[in-house]
Amino acid sequence: MDRAFHRAMLKNSIEVRAGLARLLDPPMDLTRIEAPDFDLAMTLNSGQVFHWEKIGDGFYGMIGDRAVYVEQRGDILKVRFGETSKPAGETRARPKVVARYFALDHPLEEICASFPRDPVINAARDFCRGLRIIRQPQWECLATFICSSMKQVAHIRQISQALRQRFGQRKQICGREVFSFPSPDALARATERELRKCGLGYRAKNLLATAKRVASGEADLDSWRALSERQLREQLCELPGVGMKVANCVMLFAYERIAAFPIDVWIERVLRETYFVGGRKVTSKAMAEFVSNYFGAHGGYAQQYLFHHARMTGKRKSRTRSIDCCHQT
DNA sequence: CTCCAGGGATGAT
DNA sequence: ATCATCCATGGA
Numbered sequence: 001m002d003r004a005f006h007r008a009m010l011k012n013s014i015e016v017r018a019g020l021a022r023l024l025d026p027p028m029d030l031t032r033i034e035a036p037d038f039d040l041a042m043t044l045n046s047g048q049v050f051h052w053e054k055i056g057d058g059f060y061g062m063i064g065d066r067a068v069y070v071e072q073r074g075d076i077l078k079v080r081f082g083e084t085s086k087p088a089g090e091t092r093a094r095p096k097v098v099a100r101y102f103a104l105d106h107p108l109e110e111i112c113a114s115f116p117r118d119p120v121i122n123a124a125r126d127f128c129r130g131l132r133i134i135r136q137p138q139w140e141c142l143a144t145f146i147c148s149s150m151k152q153v154a155h156i157r158q159i160s161q162a163l164r165q166r167f168g169q170r171k172q173i174c175g176r177e178v179f180s181f182p183s184p185d186a187l188a189r190a191t192e193r194e195l196r197k198c199g200l201g202y203r204a205k206n207l208l209a210t211a212k213r214v215a216s217g218e219a220d221l222d223s224w225r226a227l228s229e230r231q232l233r234e235q236l237c238e239l240p241g242v243g244m245k246v247a248n249c250v251m252l253f254a255y256e257r258i259a260a261f262p263i264d265v266w267i268e269r270v271l272r273e274t275y276f277v278g279g280r281k282v283t284s285k286a287m288a289e290f291v292s293n294y295f296g297a298h299g300g301y302a303q304q305y306l307f308h309h310a311r312m313t314g315k316r317k318s319r320t321r322s323i324d325c326c327h328q329t
Numbered sequence: 330c331t332c333c334a335g336g337g338a339t340g341a342t
Numbered sequence: 343a344t345c346a347t348c349c350a351t352g353g354a
Contacts, residue, residue: 047335149336154353156335201350206337243337264335283344307335 030071030078033095037108039130040072046131046308047153048253050144050160051181060173063101064137065180067173070098077102082173103132111258111298120274121295121302124309133258133304138221139214140181141254146207146241147200148249153311155199162198163187187211206241213239229257244284252300261291261299266310 044052044059052061058071058078067082079098099105108130115121147159160181167182167190187195188211195204213219219239224232232255236247244263251260263271263284275290276282295302 145335146337148334150334150349151336151351152334152353154334155351158352196350199351202348203337203350241337245336249335262335265333266335285343311335 030069030080031095033077033079033098033104034075035072035077035099035102035104036075037130038072038075038077038102038104038132040070040077040102042128042131042308043102043134046128046304047311048249048304049134049136050153050157051164051178053178055176060176060178062171062178062180063097065169065171066097067171067178068098069174080174082171082178101135103134106132106258108132111301114296114298115302116294116296118274120270121306124302124305127309127312128305131305131308133252133301135256136254137181138250138254139184142214142221142236142239142242142246142250143181143184143187143207143211145246145249145253146210146239147203148246149203149241159199163195166194166198184211184214188215203241209240210242225255229259232257233260244288248300252304258300259292259297261288261295261303263287263291263303264307266307267303270306270310 040059041054044054044061052059058069060067060069062068069080069082071078077098079095081094112125115125143163144156144160147163148156151159161179164179164181167186168179171178171180187207190208190211192204192208195208198204200207210219214221219235224235227235229251232251233244233247236242236250237244242250246262248260248262251257252262261267268287271287271291272282275294276287291299291303
């Protein structure tokens with residue numbers, strides 16, 4: 001009977017563990033949000049935002065200071081917010097916040113229809129159906145892209161995660177930990193050495209200097225929303241670690257300036273191979289002028305589609321192409 | 330192992 | 343105004 005007792009305990013233990021495991025699963029009472037013409041996974045993996053983690057069917061991350069779980073079922077998003085530390089923790093998801101973050105109001109059909117017609121942008125448009133330019137918090141976006149210089153997307157994700165874990169606030173969603181992006185003050189109080197421990201390398205100095213400017217109010221990111229495109233770019237470029245490319249990313253991803261056209265190594269490769277074939281000595285100014293004229297008012301979207309398509313179809317410098325012709329698995 | 334990455338600041342032409 | 347060089351780090 002002693003053995004029977006142990007068996008009963010073991011069974012009980014297993015059932016308890018199974019119950020706990022169920023609690024850690026995404027809960028059933030998810031808020032449903034209609035999201036037609038939207039591809040959540042492609043949007044979150046397109047190199048515009050770096051902290052969402054895919055586990056199972058959904059993504060765990062944060063929108064502002066709220067922990068969020070979100071998964072896509074066809075044209076429906078199922079969402080849950082984590083408990084907030086603010087008045088009487090409510091966990092009801094607020095669809096408006098999610099819809100705004102994922103820019104579900106952007107008229108994608110209209111935007112895509114405004115693209116010029118050529119084989120390269122056509123292919124990118126078809127490949128990236130449902131990819132949206134999301135609305136990111138300004139500081140989070142600015143700081144992350146200061147860290148992005150000469151880093152691969154995987155590295156940026158790693159740096160973002162390290163900064164969040166070390167300097168952000170821990171939250172919980174569906175039994176998992178997520179961390180908020182640290183405030184300007186939190187980073188401004190850090191030392192360069194501490195930042196370097198997050199894998200920042202030489203970017204630590206720039207991030208720290210910019211954090212101090214923002215924390216002190218010398219740089220008022222929110223008030224810059226009223227500026228013209230040119231004025232906004234000017235202000236951003238005065239911040240340490242921010243040049244044309246990063247400024248355009250922040251304008252595109254955090255200021256709704258969807259004409260902004262960041263030119264990184266991938267996009268430059270596409271431009272040179274597609275629109276500047278043979279032409280030597282193409283200055284960066286000439287490229288910026290060309291894309292502004294050619295892609296127009298929604299150039300940022302065209303840029304993001306070209307970027308994601310080029311990256312996913314892996315067209316780096318012609319690699320050792322020896323065995324990708326006729327092998328079978 | 331080597332290669333390269335969502336670049337920017339700096340100093341020399 | 344354009345150009346070369348250096349800057350750290352780690353995934354592929």
